[in-house]
Amino acid sequence: GQNIDQPTEMTATEGAIVQINCTYQTSGFNGLFWYQQHAGEAPTFLSYNVLDGLEEKGRFSSFLSRSKGYSYLLLKELQMKDSASYLCAVRDMGAAGNKLTFGGGTRVLVKP
Amino acid sequence: EPEVTQTPSHQVTQMGQEVILRCVPISNHLYFYWYRQILGQKVEFLVSFYNNEISEKSEIFDDQFSVERPDGSNFTLKIRSTKLEDSAMYFCASRDGTGKEKLFFGSGTQLSVL
Numbered sequence: 024g025q026n027i028d029q030p031t032e033m034t035a036t037e038g039a040i041v042q043i044n045c046t047y048q049t050s051g052f053n054g055l056f057w058y059q060q061h062a063g064e065a066p067t068f069l070s071y072n073v074l075d076g077l078e079e080k081g082r083f084s085s086f087l088s089r090s091k092g093y094s095y096l097l098l099k100e101l102q103m104k105d106s107a108s109y110l111c112a113v114r115d116m117g118a119a120g121n122k123l124t125f126g127g128g129t130r131v132l133v134k135p
Numbered sequence: 136e137p138e139v140t141q142t143p144s145h146q147v148t149q150m151g152q153e154v155i156l157r158c159v160p161i162s163n164h165l166y167f168y169w170y171r172q173i174l175g176q177k178v179e180f181l182v183s184f185y186n187n188e189i190s191e192k193s194e195i196f197d198d199q200f201s202v203e204r205p206d207g208s209n210f211t212l213k214i215r216s217t218k219l220e221d222s223a224m225y226f227c228a229s230r231d232g233t234g235k236e237k238l239f240f241g242s243g244t245q246l247s248v249l
Contacts, residue, residue: 054236056237056238060178063224064242064243065226065240065241065242065243066178066226066240067240068237068238068239071237110177110178112178114236121166121183121236122168122180122183122191123180123238124180125177125178125179125180126177127176127177128177128178
């Protein structure tokens, strides 16, 4: 099975930086994903890490440490539209389906 | 960018009725999934489908649930006899099986069981 933990909620100011941590335990790790989800909408892909280190994509970066079972998503130069839930998800190496298992999500509120 | 499309966007049904949720995955994708999200809770895996058969299913996906790919484009989720606790947003997703293999999600069907 898998266990994925991330904070429930975070608040930050427009223009600032926020770091969302995710810890996981899995029997067969095959990649970690971050998705953004606005209320009532589908999750949309943000980033993917399978090797240790930092992946940077514009204002968003994601870091992975497989030995620690730890990842973070860094959001820079926050904008009001970044207010959303951020979902950490781990891909299981198990069955052919390679499903993603999601954490509970971190709701980020960006204030002016 | 290509999209996964789902219909209907909202479905209201009476307890005990059958519902069919429809999805058209991205055309060159090979792996198909159903997830659900009860209001305020996390996105939960239901089932994965590859090569015309179920490759994995969760404990949520009991005998009341079934999936089908009746033709080359549609992927459906059927709930035979709905229960109140089936009320949720149901997301279809697909991936191509190459490269980063990220999941593309449809916009969801909000199912309300009364």
